[in-house]
Amino acid sequence: MAQQTQQNPHSKRPTLAEGQRTDNWLFAPATFFVVFGMFVIWATFRTFLNNYFYVEKYHYLSPFYSPWIKLPDSWQVMGLHISPALLILPFPLSFRLTCYYYRKAIYRSFLADPLACAVKEPAPLDKMRFKNYGGERVLPFIVMNFHRYAFFAAVIFIILLWKDALEACTVATDSGIKLGFGLGSLIFLTNVSLLSLYTFSCHSWRHFIGGKVDCYSCSALNKTRYGLWQKVSFLNEKHGTWAMMSLVSVGVTDVYVYLVSSGIITDLRFFN
Numbered sequence: 359m360a361q362q363t364q365q366n367p368h369s370k371r372p373t374l375a376e377g378q379r380t381d382n383w384l385f386a387p388a389t390f391f392v393v394f395g396m397f398v399i400w401a402t403f404r405t406f407l408n409n410y411f412y413v414e415k416y417h418y419l420s421p422f423y424s425p426w427i428k429l430p431d432s433w434q435v436m437g438l439h440i441s442p443a444l445l446i447l448p449f450p451l452s453f454r455l456t457c458y459y460y461r462k463a464i465y466r467s468f469l470a471d472p473l474a475c476a477v478k479e480p481a482p483l484d485k486m487r488f489k490n491y492g493g494e495r496v497l498p499f500i501v502m503n504f505h506r507y508a509f510f511a512a513v514i515f516i517i518l519l520w521k522d523a524l525e526a527c528t529v530a531t532d533s534g535i536k537l538g539f540g541l542g543s544l545i546f547l548t549n550v551s552l553l554s555l556y557t558f559s560c561h562s563w564r565h566f567i568g569g570k571v572d573c574y575s576c577s578a579l580n581k582t583r584y585g586l587w588q589k590v591s592f593l594n595e596k597h598g599t600w601a602m603m604s605l606v607s608v609g610v611t612d613v614y615v616y617l618v619s620s621g622i623i624t625d626l627r628f629f630n
């Protein structure tokens with residue numbers, strides 16, 4: 359009779375050297391490291407550039423500078439005007455950085471803690487781990503609980519960005535504005551659609567819609583909440599995808615505005 363081997367459920371965690379995962383587990387954290395790293399570098403450059411963020415003729419306003427804020431000329435540091443993007447950035451940034459998906463991705467890609475499921479931290483980092491890790495009930499990670507509030511600020515930004523996207527489908531004329539559509543309009547509409555999918559697939563939103571209910575069928579309101587919860591759950595299944603696609607689309611939108619407003623390229627117009 360063939361001898362059965364039994365796995366000890368309490369055996370020590372697998373290490374990199376043991377190579378227990380044979381799939382390409384490094385691909386996801388490495389890709390996130392590169393994409394998110396590039397985004398942070400570009401966003402920092404653009405935030406402090408404080409220029410080339412608006413194409414007046416086609417009403418293209420960079421998402422980093424939306425909503426439009428005109429700061430007093432006297433607001434200067436070392437002779438330089440303070441960038442309004444600095445006042446805007448904390449809102450989308452706090453939403454992204456406390457997002458459940460980004461937390462996982464950042465812990466894996468930038469802290470290697472751990473790099474992936476069933477992959478132990480590299481030895482030098484393993485020794486540096488928090489000795490008194492208390493989860494998200496104590497500092498510093500307790501700040502992650504702010505996410506549920508950051509969500510509501512993000513919804514306000516979604517409304518403002520939809521307004522920007524619709525305005526990007528117009529052209530300034532001598533007598534006012536008229537409809538017009540260019541590659542930039544398409545980029546703006548795609549960007550705000552992806553941002554909406556990302557925002558409304560949020561785990562906190564899903565809990566807000568359908569959480570803390572003992573009986574979904576006991577009242578008309580709870581039945582409605584159940585129906586909405588199912589729809590949010592459908593979006594939520596791809597939350598990580600929306601998170602990455604919307605990050606890239608924000609970057610692409612800003613790069614496009616930068617290129618057109620600085621005169622490096624001209625907008626490709628489909629009409630008007």
Ligand code: FES
Nearest residue numbers: 457458459560561
């Ligand atoms: Fe990712 Fe809320 S969990 S946006």
